[in-house]
Amino acid sequence: xRPGNRLPRLDAMQHGDVLLGLASSGVHSNGFSLVRRILAxxxxxYSAPAPWVSSTSATTVGESLLTPxxxxxxxxxxxxxHLKGLAHITGGGxxxxxxxxxxxxxxxxxxxxxxxxxxxxxxxxxxxxxxxxEMARTxxxxxxWSASSPPPTLTKSHRRYATRxxxxxxxxxxxDGHKAAKGAC
Numbered sequence: 001x002r003p004g005n006r007l008p009r010l011d012a013m014q015h016g017d018v019l020l021g022l023a024s025s026g027v028h029s030n031g032f033s034l035v036r037r038i039l040a041x042x043x044x045x046y047s048a049p050a051p052w053v054s055s056t057s058a059t060t061v062g063e064s065l066l067t068p069x070x071x072x073x074x075x076x077x078x079x080x081x082h083l084k085g086l087a088h089i090t091g092g093g094x095x096x097x098x099x100x101x102x103x104x105x106x107x108x109x110x111x112x113x114x115x116x117x118x119x120x121x122x123x124x125x126x127x128x129x130x131x132x133x134e135m136a137r138t139x140x141x142x143x144x145w146s147a148s149s150p151p152p153t154l155t156k157s158h159r160r161y162a163t164r165x166x167x168x169x170x171x172x173x174x175x176d177g178h179k180a181a182k183g184a185c
Contacts, residue, residue: 008085010103017084017150019098019108024140025070027120030091031138035065038128052123064120082149089140096137117141 027035039061044051046062053059076086085101098108117125125135135141 005080007080007083008101010085012084013103013106014150015106017106019110020149021089021115022072022075023070023115024089024118026067026118027065027124028069028090028140030093030140032065034128034130034138035124038124038130042127050120051127052119079149084149091138093135093137093139093141095133112136112141 039046044061046060046065048061049055050057050059050061050064053064076083087097087101089097094110094112098110102108121135121139121141124130124139125132130138
């Protein structure tokens with residue numbers, strides 16, 4: 001790997017940069033302990049029709065939950081020269097993974113209203129009575145990757161999903177020293 005392509009490039013990040021989310025294809029491997037508890041509480045078998053999928057579909061709970069993880073390599077490699085950072089949104093969700101990729105002087109403010117929460121996450125939240133903060137910490141909630149980029153590289157369609165980086169304040173640091181990524185599902 002060329003040193004100039006190594007991420008994150010913390011020294012290049014600045015106030016006004018944006019975060020882009022790459023759409024998730026589903027639950028992936030995050031939060032399955034919680035998913036299993038919710039399914040058990042709802043008495044929903046893996047062979048039952050998935051209640052979050054269109055009623056005309058024959059997709060089962062198991063088939064839907066095991067939707068293969070989308071492979072993001074091609075999308076990321078094409079954009080790599082324009083990126084300053086990249087966060088894989090796994091356990092810890094947006095709230096814990098994005099701050100790890102930012103320099104100490106920046107924090108991210110994420111507008112979760114900028115995208116639609118996929119039906120599986122809406123159902124899990126409602127059926128499990130899961131608070132927004134726990135949803136954001138446990139699941140990828142529609143964004144499997146977050147990429148930092150300077151605003152001029154964005155097309156009009158990307159701007160809908162972008163949120164700006166801003167200076168961090170001391171009160172936004174979490175107990176482990178990472179900056180909080182604000183926002184909830």
